[in-house]
Amino acid sequence: MGETYRDFLLDAYYQNHPTSIPEFLKVVEDIMGKGSLLELHRFCCQKYGLPKIGTSRVTYLSKFVVFKVPVTLDGFRNNDWEASLCGIGEEGTDYHIPLARSRHLPHQDIPVVVMERITEASTSDILEKLGKIPNFVSAVDSAQVGFTRKGKLVAFDYADL
Numbered sequence: 001m002g003e004t005y006r007d008f009l010l011d012a013y014y015q016n017h018p019t020s021i022p023e024f025l026k027v028v029e030d031i032m033g034k035g036s037l038l039e040l041h042r043f044c045c046q047k048y049g050l051p052k053i054g055t056s057r058v059t060y061l062s063k064f065v066v067f068k069v070p071v072t073l074d075g076f077r078n079n080d081w082e083a084s085l086c087g088i089g090e091e092g093t094d095y096h097i098p099l100a101r102s103r104h105l106p107h108q109d110i111p112v113v114v115m116e117r118i119t120e121a122s123t124s125d126i127l128e129k130l131g132k133i134p135n136f137v138s139a140v141d142s143a144q145v146g147f148t149r150k151g152k153l154v155a156f157d158y159a160d161l
Helices: 002-013 021-032 036-048 073-084 123-130 135-139
Strands: 057-061 065-070 102-104 113-116 145-147 153-155
Touching: 002 021, 021 036, 036 057, 036 065, 057 073, 065 073, 073 102, 073 113, 123 145, 123 153
Parallel strands: none
Antiparallel strands: 057 065, 065 113, 102 113, 145 153
């Protein structure tokens, strides 16, 4: 697993994603082996196509929600953590980080996070819509924030908070 996992991390970092479903499924199998996780990814690929790749999990996109499915053991931990949060800090304080709505949807013994679909926002998008960059944006890993369908700015990847 070591070399395959390292290669997966580097590919995720450099956004060098698999270009076909069989190629992606082979990567998952090489990292985690055969079993229920591989079958879940096979099902999701058939239903939603190739996922967006992260360093420990991938995201399958549907019209209104996304499904975050682990690829590595860290992905299992990240999903457990992310699904347990409903907000960070008290609203109205400098420490508040608004989070995209999500819930835990276990599949067999695999923690899957179902999250509202967010439109990613660049710094210029945020400035244009809000007139300033809220303090919490810098606390989110790689400023992975965006707007909900109702226009609220939220963090959509907060496993590392």
